[in-house]
Amino acid sequence: MSVVGKIVNSRWFSPLALLAAWEAGSRTGVIPERTLAAPSEVAGTLFGMVVSGELPSNLAVSFGRALTGLAIGVIVGVVLALTAGLSRKGEAAIDPLMQIKRTIPTLALTPLFIVWFGIGETPKVALIAFASMFPVYLNLYSGIRGVDLRLLEGARSFGLSRAEQVWHVILPGALPSLLVGLRYSLSISILVLVVAEQINASAGLGYLINNARDFMRTDIIVVCLMVYAVLGLAADWLVRTVERRALVWRPSLVEA
Numbered sequence: 001m002s003v004v005g006k007i008v009n010s011r012w013f014s015p016l017a018l019l020a021a022w023e024a025g026s027r028t029g030v031i032p033e034r035t036l037a038a039p040s041e042v043a044g045t046l047f048g049m050v051v052s053g054e055l056p057s058n059l060a061v062s063f064g065r066a067l068t069g070l071a072i073g074v075i076v077g078v079v080l081a082l083t084a085g086l087s088r089k090g091e092a093a094i095d096p097l098m099q100i101k102r103t104i105p106t107l108a109l110t111p112l113f114i115v116w117f118g119i120g121e122t123p124k125v126a127l128i129a130f131a132s133m134f135p136v137y138l139n140l141y142s143g144i145r146g147v148d149l150r151l152l153e154g155a156r157s158f159g160l161s162r163a164e165q166v167w168h169v170i171l172p173g174a175l176p177s178l179l180v181g182l183r184y185s186l187s188i189s190i191l192v193l194v195v196a197e198q199i200n201a202s203a204g205l206g207y208l209i210n211n212a213r214d215f216m217r218t219d220i221i222v223v224c225l226m227v228y229a230v231l232g233l234a235a236d237w238l239v240r241t242v243e244r245r246a247l248v249w250r251p252s253l254v255e256a
Contacts, residue, residue, distance in 0.1 A: 037219035045219040046226070054208075059227060062193060062204040065121065066231070069128025069196075070189040074182065076129070077136030084137075085144030085174075086166065098137055106131040107195055114199065124196040131192040135184035143177025144170055179243050186235035194228060 019039050025031040026038030037045070049055035080098065083090035106127060113123040147170050155165045197206020205224045212220035 034216050042219050042222045046223045058204050058208055065124050066189050066193045069125040070132050072129035073132030074136050074185060077133040081137045081140035085141045102134055119200040123199055127196045128189050128192050132185035132189045136181040139177040139181030140174055143174030147173040179239060183236060183239045187232055190232045
C-alpha cells in the first residue's frame with residue numbers, strides 16, 4: 001500500500017483533513033480571524049505562551065484546583081460508598097441523599113456556592129468536589145453490592161472475620177467498579193473546572209480565556225481549550241494505566 005493510501009486508511013486522516021480545511025479557510029478569508037484563528041497562528045501562540053511562562057504558570061493553578069477538588073470528592077465518595085455498601089443502615093441513611101444529589105445539576109449550584117463561599121478559590125474547589133463525588137460513590141457502591149455471594153460464603157467457610165472479608169474479598173471485587181467511577185470523576189472534574197474558573201478567577205486557564213474573550217483573541221481561547229482536552233486525555237490515560245497494573249488478574253486485561 002502506498003504512503004498516501006496508509007494515511008487515508010489511518011485514524012489520523014480525518015483530524016489532519018480537518019486541520020487542513022481549517023487552515024485553508026482561514027488563509028482564504030472564509031473563516032474570519034475574529035471568528036476562529038488559523039491552526040498555524042494557534043501553534044505560534046502556544047509556543048509563545050509556553051516560552052514566556054504564561055501558560056505553565058496558569059496551568060499549574062488550574063491543575064491545583066482540579067486536583068484538590070477531585071481528591072476531596074473521591075475521598076468523600078469512597079467513604080460514603082463504603083458506609084452505604086457495607087451496611088443496611090448506612091444505605092438507608094446515605095443512598096437517598098445521594099440519589100437526590102444526582103438529580104441536581106452541579107452547575108446550577110454555582111450561584112448558591114458563591115453566596116456561601118464568596119468568589120475566591122473555595123467555590124471553585126467545592127464545585128469540582130461536589131461534581132466528582134457521585135460517580136465514585138455510585139460505581140463503588142454498585143461494585144460492593146455486586147460481589148459474588150459465593151465468594152463471601154467461601155471466605156466465611158475459611159473462617160475469615162468480617163473485616164478480613166471486606167479487605168480480601170469485597171474491596172478487590174469492587175476495585176474495577178471503583179476505577180470506572182474514578183475515570184468518570186476525572187472527566188467531570190475537568191469539565192466543571194472550565195465553568196468554575198469563570199468565577200472571578202485571577203489566574204488559571206479560565207482567567208486566560210476570559211481575558212482573551214475581552215480582546216477577541218480566539219487563538220488564546222483555542223490554546224486553552226486544547227490544554228483542557230489534553231488534561232482530560234492524560235487523566236483518562238492515567239486511570240487506564242492503573243487499571244492495567246491493578247487488575248492484571250482479569251483475563252481480558254491479560255490478553256490485551
